[in-house]
Amino acid sequence: MKDEKIFSEIYEDVIARSKSSDREINNHILKILRKHKIKKVWDNACGSGRQAIFLSNKGYKVLASDINKDFIKRLKNKRKHLNLRIKVRDMENPPNEKFDCIISRFNSICHLNKKGLETALGRWKNSLNKNGLIIFDIFNKNRILKDIPNYEFIQRAMERDSKKIIAFNKTKYNKKSKILKSNLKIYLQEHFKKPSINKMSVKQRIYSTEEIINLIKKTGLLLQEISEPKGGKFNQGKSLFALFIIKSN
Numbered sequence: 001m002k003d004e005k006i007f008s009e010i011y012e013d014v015i016a017r018s019k020s021s022d023r024e025i026n027n028h029i030l031k032i033l034r035k036h037k038i039k040k041v042w043d044n045a046c047g048s049g050r051q052a053i054f055l056s057n058k059g060y061k062v063l064a065s066d067i068n069k070d071f072i073k074r075l076k077n078k079r080k081h082l083n084l085r086i087k088v089r090d091m092e093n094p095p096n097e098k099f100d101c102i103i104s105r106f107n108s109i110c111h112l113n114k115k116g117l118e119t120a121l122g123r124w125k126n127s128l129n130k131n132g133l134i135i136f137d138i139f140n141k142n143r144i145l146k147d148i149p150n151y152e153f154i155q156r157a158m159e160r161d162s163k164k165i166i167a168f169n170k171t172k173y174n175k176k177s178k179i180l181k182s183n184l185k186i187y188l189q190e191h192f193k194k195p196s197i198n199k200m201s202v203k204q205r206i207y208s209t210e211e212i213i214n215l216i217k218k219t220g221l222l223l224q225e226i227s228e229p230k231g232g233k234f235n236q237g238k239s240l241f242a243l244f245i246i247k248s249n
């Protein structure tokens with residue numbers, strides 16, 4: 001619970017901090033949704049709502065859900081449109097309704113192990129209307145494992161208004177379990193009050209593009225395209241993320 005709160009508090013400052021990159025990625029997703037005449041979207045593992053808010057502002061009917069209750073509470077406070085519904089929900093368990101598109105951005109599927117992801121893909125497929133889409137991205141294994149420093153590094157040092165944040169990260173990859181574990185140490189300080197020091201770990205299952213392609217085939221889904229999240233050509237050696245566009249039939 002404490003980790004949930006800290007994570008949602010620092011998320012947009014420390015983890016998902018590039019607003020210009022957000023805009024470009026959201027615009028690329030918008031292009032895909034328009035091309036496929038999508039109307040109703042499930043933003044699955046929505047976090048702070050970066051995609052859900054954007055898409056509901058564009059007139060899409062959006063269900064935004066996340067397992068972290070604190071993200072959901074914060075998102076409810078930011079909601080401007082009634083076409084955005086917001087719920088606590090495990091990504092593996094779709095609600096009892098159909099969507100034209102399921103989105104799960106920023107490597108959210110890494111929170112599922114391989115069996116869980118296979119189950120989830122099968123269930124997501126059944127939650128889609130005809131010609132439905134699934135869009136998610138993963139870290140590009142080749143690039144991320146090459147880039148990880150083997151020392152503790154400063155992930156973020158920032159000051160805004162009266163708030164200062166310094167986040168240290170020490171990351172370790174376990175080849176056997178394929179889990180990347182990031183140990184974060186986050187100093188939060190208001191004015192010159194005594195800083196709070198928060199430690200938390202985030203575990204991510206690192207998938208290769210081949211593993212995902214095989215799971216897509218196994219669940220009877222159709223891979224449409226792999227690109228960079230902004231729409232550029234995916235490069236195994238260089239791209240940081242791989243965005244998958246998948247069709248239900």
Ligand SMILES: C[S@@+](CC[C@H](N)C(=O)[O-])C[C@H]1O[C@@H](n2cnc3c(N)ncnc32)[C@H](O)[C@@H]1O
Pocket residue numbers: 016044045046047048049050051065066067068071089090091092104105106107108111
């Ligand atoms: C890296 S964040 C991405 C959030 C958002 N999609 C974005 O682009 O900012 C991963 C999210 O997955 C959520 N999450 C982790 N496990 C989950 C699960 N089993 N079901 C639903 N959400 C989950 C976390 O709470 C977190 O909000």
